[in-house]
Amino acid sequence: MVTPPVRSRRAVLSAGSRDLQDRLEAFERYLARAVRVRACGPGRLGQALRYAALSPGKRLRPLLVLTACEAVGGEWRRALPAAAAVECVHAFSLVHDDLPAMDDDDYRRGRLTTHKKFGEALGVLAGDALLAFAFEELTRLREEGVPDARIVDAVRRLGHATGAEQLVGGQALDIAAEGRKVGATGVRNIHVRKTGALMGAAIAIGALAGDADARTADRLNDAGVMMGFAFQIHDDLLNAGSSLETLGKRVGTDVARGKATFPAAVGEKRARAEAARIMRAVEAAIARSCEHPRLLQVLIEATAKRER
Amino acid sequence: MVTPPVRSRRAVLSAGSRDLQDRLEAFERYLARAVRVRACGPGRLGQALRYAALSPGKRLRPLLVLTACEAVGGEWRRALPAAAAVECVHAFSLVHDDLPAMDDDDYRRGRLTTHKKFGEALGVLAGDALLAFAFEELTRLREEGVPDARIVDAVRRLGHATGAEQLVGGQALDIAAEGRKVGATGVRNIHVRKTGALMGAAIAIGALAGDADARTADRLNDAGVMMGFAFQIHDDLLNAGSSLETLGKRVGTDVARGKATFPAAVGEKRARAEAARIMRAVEAAIARSCEHPRLLQVLIEATAKRER
Numbered sequence: 001m002v003t004p005p006v007r008s009r010r011a012v013l014s015a016g017s018r019d020l021q022d023r024l025e026a027f028e029r030y031l032a033r034a035v036r037v038r039a040c041g042p043g044r045l046g047q048a049l050r051y052a053a054l055s056p057g058k059r060l061r062p063l064l065v066l067t068a069c070e071a072v073g074g075e076w077r078r079a080l081p082a083a084a085a086v087e088c089v090h091a092f093s094l095v096h097d098d099l100p101a102m103d104d105d106d107y108r109r110g111r112l113t114t115h116k117k118f119g120e121a122l123g124v125l126a127g128d129a130l131l132a133f134a135f136e137e138l139t140r141l142r143e144e145g146v147p148d149a150r151i152v153d154a155v156r157r158l159g160h161a162t163g164a165e166q167l168v169g170g171q172a173l174d175i176a177a178e179g180r181k182v183g184a185t186g187v188r189n190i191h192v193r194k195t196g197a198l199m200g201a202a203i204a205i206g207a208l209a210g211d212a213d214a215r216t217a218d219r220l221n222d223a224g225v226m227m228g229f230a231f232q233i234h235d236d237l238l239n240a241g242s243s244l245e246t247l248g249k250r251v252g253t254d255v256a257r258g259k260a261t262f263p264a265a266v267g268e269k270r271a272r273a274e275a276a277r278i279m280r281a282v283e284a285a286i287a288r289s290c291e292h293p294r295l296l297q298v299l300i301e302a303t304a305k306r307e308r
Numbered sequence: 309m310v311t312p313p314v315r316s317r318r319a320v321l322s323a324g325s326r327d328l329q330d331r332l333e334a335f336e337r338y339l340a341r342a343v344r345v346r347a348c349g350p351g352r353l354g355q356a357l358r359y360a361a362l363s364p365g366k367r368l369r370p371l372l373v374l375t376a377c378e379a380v381g382g383e384w385r386r387a388l389p390a391a392a393a394v395e396c397v398h399a400f401s402l403v404h405d406d407l408p409a410m411d412d413d414d415y416r417r418g419r420l421t422t423h424k425k426f427g428e429a430l431g432v433l434a435g436d437a438l439l440a441f442a443f444e445e446l447t448r449l450r451e452e453g454v455p456d457a458r459i460v461d462a463v464r465r466l467g468h469a470t471g472a473e474q475l476v477g478g479q480a481l482d483i484a485a486e487g488r489k490v491g492a493t494g495v496r497n498i499h500v501r502k503t504g505a506l507m508g509a510a511i512a513i514g515a516l517a518g519d520a521d522a523r524t525a526d527r528l529n530d531a532g533v534m535m536g537f538a539f540q541i542h543d544d545l546l547n548a549g550s551s552l553e554t555l556g557k558r559v560g561t562d563v564a565r566g567k568a569t570f571p572a573a574v575g576e577k578r579a580r581a582e583a584a585r586i587m588r589a590v591e592a593a594i595a596r597s598c599e600h601p602r603l604l605q606v607l608i609e610a611t612a613k614r615e616r
Contacts, residue, residue, distance in 0.1 A: 039471060039472045039473070040472065040473065041471075041472025041473055041476070041477045041480065042472075042473075042477050042480060042481050042484075043480065043481070043484060044480070044484070045472055045476070045477055045480035046472060049472055092436075096432055096433075096436060099432060101427075101428035101429045101431075101432055102429050102432065119409075120409035121409045121410050121480075121483050122480065123409075124404055124407060124409055124410065124432065125404075125476050125479060125480050127436075128400075128404060128435070128436075128439065128470075128476045129471050129472035129476040129477070131436065131439055131440065132439065132467050132468075132470035132471035132472075132475075132476065133467065133471045133472065134467075135443045135463055135466070135467040136463075136464055136467030136468050136471060137467075138463070139460050139461075139463050139464040139467070142460055147456075148455075148456035148457050148459070148460045149456050151456070151460050151463075152447050152450055152456045152459050152460060152463075153447075155443055155444075155446070155447050155459075155460075155463050156444050156447040158443070159440050159441065159442075159443040159444025159445075159447070160440075160444050162436075162440035163347060163349075163437050163440035163441045163444060164347045164348065164349025164350075164353055164354060164357055164434075164437035164440075164441065165347070165348065165349055165350075167440075168349070168353070168433050168436045168437040168440065169349045169350050169353055169437070171433060172349065172350060172351065172352070172353035172429075172430065172433050173350050173351070175429050176350075176351060176352070
């Protein structure tokens, strides 16, 4: 018997990032095709929808879906419709958050925001259409052989993570908090909903696409929610110190607008320590819940490291 | 054997309207509880959402869901989550259509529109939350014993009927048509999407909740789409001639805004004849597809007659 070569941690990470790149490229192809074929919409609505959905992005959430599917032993390609669904919910939330009545942003990911390019009515409608499409797309897990029981569970989770008590509720809290002094608990409450809920759903739904049971999905959901909070802390640390070129949107805007951020509430040092503590707990939870957590861990580690 | 009494058409309609009233009251109780318990949302978002979802309305779409369930032999109470889901999609579309960037309406159903009462940001967010909640709620058909395969089918239909190619697409076409001359085909194209698609989905999803197969759901969907077009023709005839008190919103607004309507495109007389022709075809299709179509027929007949 030949002893397998001992792979260094660096080699694991490097192989992992090639695997992530493969999944990213497959996802981009899948999403572009899904949106063009199944969510075209008449005239400029279709253009606005594609502009919003296919804009350059890190695609963190769909990669969480795909790697979570693998982490529980599933074939990642089966999870592509779920990855597209989660990314469309994310794109919807960005388009609506940028509207004049909300955050009133002109730039996003280095380009004009959807409503700046297509007008406010099409900004609202493109967001609406993306949200509806997400649920339609999620049911295409059936064509991938995912059992209906898992799909129904996934729909319920995505609906709940998006709705009044989670993502949309977080945005409402965020707007209500503007210009007011918000303590650490208040900020956490916003970020857990606004960022955490969809990341939790992404991991849980990916696991369901890999035929995980509801208990495993629950545990991964909780880990994903906390991870989202930690990522948001990183984003806020970046926003305070980065430039338009690096971040692709106007920087220092959160401070200028009086946005509630965790670093502002507890100080930069405590915020960094809290994010690191959370990430250790998340990694431990994932290692406990999954038989093949490697690529999911590589993704999370790479994401946590960006720009620091 | 006792010969059953021959019931006059009037007696059938009267018994039918009592049955419809029972279902309407059960629906109102169900919806109020569902929204309060499962879609509360923080602070004023929850208030805005409840204001939009629980505003006085004809509840035509949820009654279509419940009576379609019965029409295929199902127990109507099982379809209550589907009825709530469809009504939440309808409420979402009204809230967003009324926004300043869209139709810019101050009144709806005799009350201030959601964004006029709660501000534009909460108007956008309450609509978003209602749409997400609709899909979460639809999965509660599982607790009513509806098979997962039917629920997945229902989710796909609701997503498609709401998305870029149907309801939201119809609104985009409607806005694009404002102030332009639109022919009969163009108007039909708008109404079939904007009004027809969700009515078709309502009947199809109600039938699925009653465990109908996909073919029956398809046929009922098509009938519902055409019915929605006919109802929209009625609405447009009403809008041209009614008063604020009767209609609960400003009247003559469609004309003032240059909205595309079928009566304007083909003349009032031809519009009336076309609506009547469609309704006869719809009634025939329903009679062919369902074993117990009575109450669904009573509902459709009562709705077609209103205000004429």
